[in-house]
């Protein structure tokens with residue numbers, strides 16, 4: 001017998017194709033996609049965290065009507081991956097709570113929208129995901145007085161100092177930021193100040209105050225302690241792991257408020273969760289800032305697109321990386337970071353192919369990433385200071401340099417880490433595998 005190849009002239013072949021196609025359509029017609037059966041589970045998992053009353057997104061997606069009347073718009077934002085917001089490349093590192101729809105989920109939403117956005121019947125397994133199940137914090141720190149957001153349609157960048165007033169070191173199993181005026185609290189960044197020198201700047205604008213603070217050379221104990229953007233939940237470390245908050249520390253909040261047309265008020269909170277026992281392992285932070293750039297000075301001339309390269313010092317001992325937070329301002333367009341080991345192996349850390357100033361967040365690695373002693377971390381960040389960058393704060397463009405103001409630039413990377421212990425890279429650090437197993441067997445048990 002000769003080779004069996006597909007013969008496109010062959011009638012049987014075409015008949016077969018038709019049969020498959022018709023059969024496919026038949027099956028499809030019988031299984032029309034509905035909101036309750038097919039779409040709601042996806043929306044609940046990926047959208048309603050923000051798209052619900054009182055949260056940051058402009059409208060809720062919690063009822064059939066909410067979703068139906070925007071069906072084609074929703075199709076479009078999921079197809080283009082504009083929503084849900086998630087900017088890290090998931091083929092370059094694996095992250096906790098990655099908000100990425102599968103191709104299948106996108107197709108489901110699009111097909112549902114294109115075929116009449118049918119309702120279907122509710123079942124008890126499709127209840128709206130429980131609202132924030134945040135446990136009770138052990139200590140709540142509020143802005144010392146409510147901040148008055150002026151109703152003049154301007155963005156506000158403000159500094160607040162929240163004294164913990166604790167006379168002993170605090171050991172934490174978790175930290176959460178709880179926005180008060182959710183539609184207007186755009187993002188926040190927490191820092192630690194053991195000097196109390198930031199206190200007099202409480203409520204002042206970030207640009208001015210940080211310039212003064214920079215010039216005073218205030219040693220912020222942790223220049224970036226934790227970042228928050230809408231949709232971020234408090235993060236809890238497993239038993240035996242925690243963060244230390246030195247005694248008498250002030251938590252400094254660098255807050256961005258969205259513009260408002262009428263006066264608003266905000267008194268956001270930081271929630272601290274104490275560890276039962278002093279953690280055996282402490283999560284610490286290191287920052288790679290502009291001083292490690294190898295092709296400086298860090299200056300972005302007008303009408304140019306420029307990439308800066310950063311090279312860290314040699315990592316002296318093996319570390320287990322917990323999270324990475326890349327930071328730039330409005331001119332940033334791309335950020336990529338990896339490490340090279342002494343064997344020449346590349347360890348992917350983070351790749352953000354389309355930087356979005358609005359969605360800066362700390363990316364938690366799904367598993368601890370081992371950074372062997374002797375490794376070097378490299379980062380490259382691209383800045384677009386041309387007129388083609390719609391976010392460019394200056395028109396015409398002008399030279400932009402380092403600074404805390406949003407119209408200045410930064411190129412920083414903040415890592416959280418633990419001292420490496422053998423086997424760390426194989427740990428089910430957040431108990432994700434365990435949870436997956438439990439839900440599998442839970443599913444089987446259900447009648």
Ligand code: HEC
Pocket residue numbers: 043046047048049050051056057058070073074077078083084085099230231
């Ligand atoms: C982390 C918070 C968050 C999540 C999760 C989220 N959204 Fe949004 N969404 C927003 C915010 C904030 C806006 C308004 C600002 C903007 O358009 O970027 C928005 C805007 C939108 C818009 C209007 C876009 C426009 O151009 O006006 C649609 C439609 C939308 N979201 C649908 C979805 C869908 C569908 C999902 C889930 C698949 C989702 N969103 C998940 C925060 C979120």
